[in-house]
Amino acid sequence: MKVSTNYLAIFGVTTVATVMSCSSVKKEYTSFELYPVRTGSLVEMEYTPEATNFMLWSPTADEVRLMLYEAGEGGHAYETVRMQPGEDGTWTATVNEDLLGKFYTFNAKINDKWQGDTPGINARAVGVNGKRAAIINWDSTNPEGWENDQRPPLRSSADIIIYEMHHRDFSVDSTSGVQNKGKYLALTEHGTTNPDKLLTGIDHLVELGVTHVHLLPSFDYASVDETKLDENRYNWGYDPQNYNVPDGSYSTDPYKPDTRIREFKQMVQALHKAGIRVIMDVVYNHTFNTGDSNFERTVPGYFYRQKADGTWADGSGCGNETASERPMMRKFMIESILYWAKEYHIDGFRFDLMGVHDIETMNAIREAVDTVDPTICLYGEGWAAQSPQYPADSLAMKANMSQMPGIAAFSDELRDGICGPVSAKHKGAFLAGISGGEMSLKFGIVGAIKHPQIHYDSVNYSRKSWAEQPTQMISYVSCHDGLCLIDRLKASMPGITHEQLSRLDKLAQTVVFTSQGIPFIYAGEEIMRDKQGVDNSYRSPDAVNAIDWRRKTTNGDVFTYYKRLIDLRKSHPAFRMGEAEMVRKHLEFLPVEGSNLVAFCLKDHANGDSWGDIIVAFNSRTIPARLAVPVGKYTVVCKDGMIDVRGLAIQTGSEVIIPAQSALIMYK
Template sequence: MNAKHLLAMLTLATAVGCNSIQRSSFDSFDEYPVYEGKWEEMTYSPAGTHFSLWAPTAQEVRVMLYEKGQGGAVQRMISMQQAADGMWQAVAEGDLKGSFYAFNVKIDGIWQGDTPGVMAKAVGVNGDRAAIIDMRETNPQGWEKDVRPPLKSFSDIIIYEMHHRDFSIDTVAGIKHRGKFLALTEDSTHTYLGEKTGIAHLKELGVTHVHLLPSFDFSSVDETKLNKPQYNWGYDPKNYNVPEGSYATDPYKPDVRIREFKQMVMALHRAGIRVIMDVVYNHTALTKGSNFERTVPGYFYRQDSEGKFANASGCGNETASERAMVRKFIIESVCYWANEYHVDGFRFDLMGIHDIVTMKEIRKALDGIDPTIFIYGEGWAAGTPQLPASELAMKNNVYQMPGIAAFSDEFRDSLRGPFGKDEKGAFVIGRPGHETGVKFGIVGGIAHPQINNDSVRRVPKIWANTPSQFISYVSCHDDLCLTDRLKVTLPGASVPELKALQKLAETAVFTSQGVPFIFAGDEILRDRKGVVNAYNKPDEINAIDWRNKTAYREVFDYVRGLIAMRKAHPAFRMGNADLIRKHLEFIHVPATNVVAFRIKGSPCGDKWLNTIVVLNARTEPIKVNIPEGKYWIACRDGKIDLILGLGMITGNQITVSPRSAMIIHQ
């Protein structure tokens, strides 16, 4: 026995937590057989149901049939037969629709325990057993006519990130299906004061894409106890290809969560809004006892040099996307959501754990379905992954991944301050030294001569080929939301100050050439009581208080105006690095805490000519020299008016009020 063989066997033994070494005929994971067909574990027909499971190290595999999704005795046990490429297969005759099933795999004489498989597409309550259903019966009326809203360019995207429960649980919102998928199908909800909420709010705001926090089946919420307060963001995957049951009106019925998810997608599409799913393929909630481990121990996860589970996710494991069948699993899963559920985009949690090849293959596969499906992710990891940095889908390697975007923490930190150091503010509250980072964000992270040649301040590393690879944001579900951050970095700030700073920050985001991203509720000064990591905190912390829309209506109107301006004027979303370098120039301002730029001419056929934007984070007015001319004012002193305007200016100098933005054009 050679050392390589021994290492592989020791790795498997560690992975399943057994004292004995697992027997395997494979010297390494690279030698595991690869199944080339479509990866279906259950195919239903009235005449019989076909089961398949990829379990190349198994000695025996059984299918256990149950009457219920939870509890009850085994109704029938079927032995599976070994087939080619690591597959096991069995056929159960008769109409089994409405039954539930689980696989059980025997390895080295040990039965691993019931699992719904790794590709389950319908499950019972809490996702412990898979369900036998006819997927055609889950389509809501009109589903065959559902189409994605038009999208000409990724640069036209405006993303709104939300959690299902946060967005609709507040009773003030007037939503019937609070905290459910169906909340986003109610199109005329409002507060008792008449402020639009729910999907009507999204339409009023004008966003193009809704980014839904994890909506697949996750582990942390007990679906049998939904009358008990429970909360989680859902970054603890259990069944990747099934909607989460706690967001359905009946988690016990497998078809309900599927149908209601589709109803939600269809309603958003009819409202002109595309749907982005937050996907978490980098780790699972459990390691030992997970669906992966009970099926093919060790294979789906990376191991460190000692044969232990690697942990770049910070959650106990990291998946091995570079292995053929793990890569196939991720690609087929993403394509399944795009095809079966008409999902329009995917945000990859800790994308930096995945390898570059896998991400490029995902892009290629989705291009075959619809090239307007958007892909972006976190270009980092929580720890150091086992692959070399040059092979990982980290932010610094985004230039190798056309059609895939990443969040810009540089722009975020330059605006509001560094992650994990909540007391430290940055540009928005008037801390000097962050102007270059803001300029980096304004051009969408591309190479630009006025930024790259800055010999005074440190310039962030250029990692985007095009601005559509650059997600511009100032806050998201992670860390403090923007209002809480401002309260911490500027203690004692008054409400007028908070409103002004919020507007200033969002102006930077929405005039950036990157893809703008806003966290749900930031447009109405949402706060989470200063809680940094609210992933499992109650509704009292996480719910959006819809009374804020009345209290801070002027902030909402301002953000809505920014979105309308961006959509109406392509100069703010040129989408091409060369065009940005040609038309966007920064205006020299001697003072600190001011960023000013001009978009020369009328790029992309914009009706505005020579648009000028000034971001003044100082506590006093600032005079800025501009090219001589006559200008119309679109934004000044915390107000936006795109129809009548806010007056005119003639000359070669403008004065911008403290802590505000000014936007003018010819």
């Protein structure tokens, strides 16, 4: 029987879809909220050697077909099976034979139109380029010892130190010494070095001291043709195709569905053994395409928001925005996160354009992962590319973080207060010696919480605090998106010398690592990586994006500084109090004369620190700065671009000199 038109509008326009139930009685859905919600798991395929069960949620379909294939690409279906309507809008079929090694797709007929083949919305194994789902032996995907894999210990989210990396960037260059360049397995290789025998790869991460690796999108994405990897096609991966499958371009064989799964697990296992947790960048806010997406071919209109005129909303700036508030999209997101946490042992999730999602969904995800492990970290971008089609006070925006305990957001206040506005790459700020960003630095130093010494009318973007706890703020100066730190310094300070680059690089990261938020660095910053001034290198070649590991030799002093800075933070709990009340009690900003100088004291053995009063100062002037300090005898541990916790000098008296373009840290 013919199905009526599904009108795609939700604001002021009624959504109507007429479907046939099992008893052949018409049922109309007058809004997306009335669509049935599938009970139980959203799994779409259950395999046994005797029979395989298939399930697809497509409540507005009047017919659904299952197609079986011998291969992951090419050829025609060797069998077509008509699926039967069941409960909650779910169609089912059972094939009573051993389908191991076969591939399948679904095709739904809606409004007298076949929507087109799709592997479903929840495929967990796929063939090359992800067009067909695969039937595999899951036991064969677990590396030896996988059942004993353990998340590295994490006492508090305040102890997290994040290192953001792209698989190709990190290992594809010839100087990496890695065999499996640009692959998941690159992070399983020990003993790799640059031409000067300095550590690279996973050993470099251990040497540096980070606690978490943040992997740019590693699910199956659409923009790289996995059949033409020799063409050096590059992308960051923010164009989702199949959310619950590792991407094939980072595997050694994208044609074998089990290979990418096994190698991804090997990578996680190796990082865990090295004491490093794994964060996955997730992009639930939009899909690569809309009309031909797995979502749209399965349940037209449902998974995306629409404008009042029925056109697609575009809060992502990528052509669409998903509707996290709708029950089945929310359910999909929660189950997807839990799947990666359980099946792949993922330890954290970074949400791309988190501000597109609704608060209720993000809190539901936090509650769900807590049942697996409450130390799993969640954070994201507290903004959207454009205004989403959903009430602003209900979105997971930075301004609403107080309603999302246990979830963090990036601080663009701190980032741009240090470096300058990301939208104007030639305009500098604190690092460039331009006044006006000092209060934005202070805002970030306390972790975006309420603090009596922060004058919010002088903070660059926020007129009030937005974090309830300092661990809800991600502290950073650069990431994959926008100019990396070195390129930003070059753009905003024409003619800058290498020595100045080195000094200001160290100064910037000292702010990050002594702030009370969660510190985050971009891969390669510790060896002064650049990207030739390209600020949106998502499809630039390896020549732009790859890390040149010879820089670890030429910029060895910067690497040593980062390493010791990380060790300083780990060794002294005053820099990571984790509680807003403790920060307000123990962190006091010191008065300074003039601009481009920020100083604070961590007083009274903050957070049980063995050091007494700790003085921290940042001077971005091109000349030394004088700072009045409480009278006492201090041990200087950071000065003039050097760090040594054993002590660099002894400081007495009521005044200290801070060298130009550098940080000072000393303690009583």
